[in-house]
Amino acid sequence: MITSTANSKVKRLVNLQKKRKLRDEENIFLVEGVRMFMEVPPQRVRELYVSETFYGKEKRRIREVLGDRRVAFEVLSDQAYAFMSDTKTPQGVMCVVEREDYGLQEIMRPSQEQPFLLVLDNLQDPGNLGTIIRAAEGAGATGVILSRDCVDIYNPKTIRSTMGSLFRVPFYYAEDIVKETGRLREAGIRVYAAHLDGKISYEEADYACPTAFLIGNEGNGLRDEVAACADVYVRIPMKGRVESLNAAVAASVLMFEAARQRRL
Amino acid sequence: MITSTANSKVKRLVNLQKKRKLRDEENIFLVEGVRMFMEVPPQRVRELYVSETFYGKEKRRIREVLGDRRVAFEVLSDQAYAFMSDTKTPQGVMCVVEREDYGLQEIMRPSQEQPFLLVLDNLQDPGNLGTIIRAAEGAGATGVILSRDCVDIYNPKTIRSTMGSLFRVPFYYAEDIVKETGRLREAGIRVYAAHLDGKISYEEADYACPTAFLIGNEGNGLRDEVAACADVYVRIPMKGRVESLNAAVAASVLMFEAARQRRL
Numbered sequence: 104m105i106t107s108t109a110n111s112k113v114k115r116l117v118n119l120q121k122k123r124k125l126r127d128e129e130n131i132f133l134v135e136g137v138r139m140f141m142e143v144p145p146q147r148v149r150e151l152y153v154s155e156t157f158y159g160k161e162k163r164r165i166r167e168v169l170g171d172r173r174v175a176f177e178v179l180s181d182q183a184y185a186f187m188s189d190t191k192t193p194q195g196v197m198c199v200v201e202r203e204d205y206g207l208q209e210i211m212r213p214s215q216e217q218p219f220l221l222v223l224d225n226l227q228d229p230g231n232l233g234t235i236i237r238a239a240e241g242a243g244a245t246g247v248i249l250s251r252d253c254v255d256i257y258n259p260k261t262i263r264s265t266m267g268s269l270f271r272v273p274f275y276y277a278e279d280i281v282k283e284t285g286r287l288r289e290a291g292i293r294v295y296a297a298h299l300d301g302k303i304s305y306e307e308a309d310y311a312c313p314t315a316f317l318i319g320n321e322g323n324g325l326r327d328e329v330a331a332c333a334d335v336y337v338r339i340p341m342k343g344r345v346e347s348l349n350a351a352v353a354a355s356v357l358m359f360e361a362a363r364q365r366r367l
Numbered sequence: 368m369i370t371s372t373a374n375s376k377v378k379r380l381v382n383l384q385k386k387r388k389l390r391d392e393e394n395i396f397l398v399e400g401v402r403m404f405m406e407v408p409p410q411r412v413r414e415l416y417v418s419e420t421f422y423g424k425e426k427r428r429i430r431e432v433l434g435d436r437r438v439a440f441e442v443l444s445d446q447a448y449a450f451m452s453d454t455k456t457p458q459g460v461m462c463v464v465e466r467e468d469y470g471l472q473e474i475m476r477p478s479q480e481q482p483f484l485l486v487l488d489n490l491q492d493p494g495n496l497g498t499i500i501r502a503a504e505g506a507g508a509t510g511v512i513l514s515r516d517c518v519d520i521y522n523p524k525t526i527r528s529t530m531g532s533l534f535r536v537p538f539y540y541a542e543d544i545v546k547e548t549g550r551l552r553e554a555g556i557r558v559y560a561a562h563l564d565g566k567i568s569y570e571e572a573d574y575a576c577p578t579a580f581l582i583g584n585e586g587n588g589l590r591d592e593v594a595a596c597a598d599v600y601v602r603i604p605m606k607g608r609v610e611s612l613n614a615a616v617a618a619s620v621l622m623f624e625a626a627r628q629r630r631l
Contacts, residue, residue, distance in 0.1 A: 230494070234613045243606035264613075271607055306627050339623065340630065342507035343535055349498045349528075352619040355612070359603065359620045360627075363570050366604065 104155065106180040108187075113179070116152065116187045116197065123255045132257035135189060135197045137161075141168055142267030143200055150175040150199035154184035157195030165196075174198075189259040202257075205273040207283060210246035211290050213273075218292050219361060220315040222248045222284055224329045226350060228321055229254050233264020234351040235318075240268040242358035243365065247272055248287075248315075250280035250329070284332035287315050294333045296325055297353050299346065301338025308337055310361035318354045368419065370444040372451075377443070380416065380451045380461065387519045396521035399453060399461045401425075405432055406531030407464055414439040414463035418448035421459025429460075438462075453523040466521075469537040471547060474510035475554050477537075482556050483625060484579035486512045486548055488593045490614060492585055493518050497528020498615040499582075504532040506622035507629065511536055512551075512579075514544035514593070548596035551579050558597045560589055561617050563610065565602025572601055574625035582618045 105113060119125050119133055126132055134143055141164075151174050153165065158178045185193050211218060221244050226232050232254050239247055253276070254261065262269055277283035288294055292313040297305070317333055319325030324347065330336070339348065339356055347353070369377060383389055383397055390396055398407055405428075415438050417429065422442045449457050475482060485508050490496050496518055503511055517540070518525065526533055541547035552558055556577040561569070581597055583589030588611065594600070603612065603620055612620070 234616060237609060238612055238616050240607040241603070241605045241609035241612055266609075268607070268609060304630070339505070340626070341505045342626070343504040343532070345501060345505035345530075345532060348502055348505055348619070349615070351613070351616060352498060352502050355616040355620055356623045359624075362604070362606070363624075366568070 104178045104180060105183050108183055110183065112177065113183055113187045119199070120187070120189045120259055123257070126255070126257050130202050131199050132202060132262065133197060133259060134200050134262060135259065136194045136263070137196055139262065139267060140196045140198060142270055143168070143198060144270060145170050145172045147201045147203065148172060148174050148198050149201055152177050152179060152184070152197045154179055154181045154193065154195030156181050161196070205246070205275050207275050207286065210248065210273050210275050211287060211292065213245035216243070216245055217311070218313040218315070219243060219245045219310070220248060220287065220292065221354060221358065222280070222315055222317045223253055224250050224280060224317060224325050225320040226253045226318070228350070229258040229260040230264045231321065231349070231351045232256060233261040235354050236265040236272050236274070237268045238351065238355040238358060240272045242355070242362040244272065244358055247274040248280070248283060249274060249276050251276055251278055281328055281332055284315070284317070284329065288332070288334065293335070295357070296330045296333035296336045297339065297357060298325060298330055298336040299338060301336040303335065303337055304340050305337040305357055306360055308335060310364045314361055316354065316357045318350055321350050368442045368444060369447050372447055374447065376441065377447055377451050383463070384451070384453045384523055387521070390519070390521050394466050395463050396466060396526065397461060397523060398464050398526060399523065400458045400527070401460055403526065403531060404460045404462060406534055407432070407462060408534060409434050409436045411465045411467065412436060412438050412462050413465055416441050416443060416448070416461045418443055418445045418457065418459030420445050425460075469510070469539050471539050471550065474512065474537050474539050475551060475556065477509035480507070480509055481575070482577040482579070483507060483509045483574070484512060484551065484556065485618060485622065486544070486579055486581045487517055488514050488544060488581060488589050489584040490517045490582070492614070493522040493524035494528045495585065495613070495615045496520060497525040499618050500529040500536050500538070501532045502615065502619040502622060504536045506619070506626040508536065508622055511538040512544075512547060513538060513540050515540055515542055545592055545596055548579075548581070548593065552596070552598065557599070559621070560594045560597035560600045561603065561621060562589060562594055562600040563602060565600040567599065567601055568604050569601040569621055570624055572599060574628045578625055580618065580621045582614055585614050
C-alpha cells in the first residue's frame, strides 16, 4: 500500500491532473469517482488507484467493472489518496484511461443517422464544455468538433461535468477550424451559426437534414472568420435586456430544437 | 485611502462575501466588476469601493453610473482591494447594494404578460442558479420562486453568472415550497414538473397559458412531495445513455420552448 504523498506514482498522478501537456504526451486521461469509474469502457482502463477504505468496501464492484481486464492496480492510504484527488470529498477511486481517437471522416458520416454536429469555437470554461457534451448526447448529436484553442476535454472538471457522455460522444480537435468547417459544407452538411446578427429565429430553420451548429466563446461569441463559414446565421430571440446566453444554454436550446424537429 | 488589509471596512466586506447570514442581516449584497456595476440600479447602491487604479482611470464612469445618487465612497490601494475581492483578477470596483423584495402576489400576477414562472427546488450550485436567472430573463419568464434551501441568490458567483439579470427578474424565496406551489395552482397557473417519469414529451404541452415549471436539485431531481404539486409531469426525451440534463440546461430547454410557443 502506498502511504506517502512523496511516492513517485502519487506525484505523477497529481501532475497528470493539472497538466494537459503530460496527459497529451501519454495519450491518456484521468477519471475519478465511483459513477464515472462505472461508465469507463473496461478495455480502456490502463491503471487503477483506490483508497484503502474504498478497497475494503468495494472489492466486488471493482471486479464487476473490470471483468477480465487486467490492469495495474494500487491501494493508497486514505490520506495519500486525498492528496492526489482533484475533489474535495474524494470517493476513493481513480483510473488512468486510454484515449479514443475519432477521425473527422467518421464524425462527418455517422452510420445510423443524419449528421448532427456541434462545432465549438474557443470555448474556455471546463464545466461548460462538459455540460455541452452531456447535452449533446441527450439531444442525439452525432459528434462534436472543437477548435484547437478550446479548453481541454480531458480537464478533470470537464470529465466530471460530462457525467460519462465523454465515452459516448465522438469528438475531434480541429487544427484549423475554418478549414474543417468548410469541409462540413462540402460534405453537404448545413452549417448554422448562433449569432446575435442572425436574420432568422432558430426555430425557422430545418434541422432534420444534415446539420452543424457553430457555438462561440463564452465572452466574445464566434470569431468573425469562423462565423463567416456558416451557411445561415440564426438567433435565439431574447426578451428583457439579455444580449446572449451562457454557451451551454445556447448550444442546448439549439440542439433540443433539432431533436424536437427530428422526432416529428 | 485604505491601504491596510486589517482595516475594519475591508474585514467587513470580506465577511460579507463569504457569509450569507451577514448579508441577510444587513439586507444587502455585494456586486463586483465593471460590467455588473453598470447594471446596478443607481438608487440601490449604498456603498462603493474602488481600487486606486480603477479610480484613476474611471472617475467619469463612476459618476455616469451613480448620477445624482450620493453614496459612501472609499478608495483602496490595489493590494487592499485585491485582498477583499472575490475574483482572481479584480477589476477594482465593488458596491454594496440594497435588496429589492418581491412579494409572491406580484410574481403570480405580472402586469404585462401571462404568468411564466420557474420554481426551483433545492438547487445547490451557485453558477447554475445564476445561469438559470439569466436564461429566465432571456426567455421572458415573469418570475422565479426558490425553495428556502436553495443556494443563496446573493452568492457572489451566482450574481456574476446572472450577468445583471438579477436586477430585472423578480424572485421570491418560499418558506414552504409545497404550499406556495399549491397557491400557484389555485391562481390558475398550470404547474409542470420536469421529471424522468413524465408521461408526455415537453413540447406536447401548451405553455401560452399561465405556466410554471418545477426544476429539481442537480443530483437528485425534484423531491417527491414537490413533484406531487404538479398538474402534469413532462419529460425531455433523451438519446444515448443520458438520464438527466444539467439543471440549467433542463430549465432552459423548457423555458425556450415556452418562449417559442408564445411567439407563435
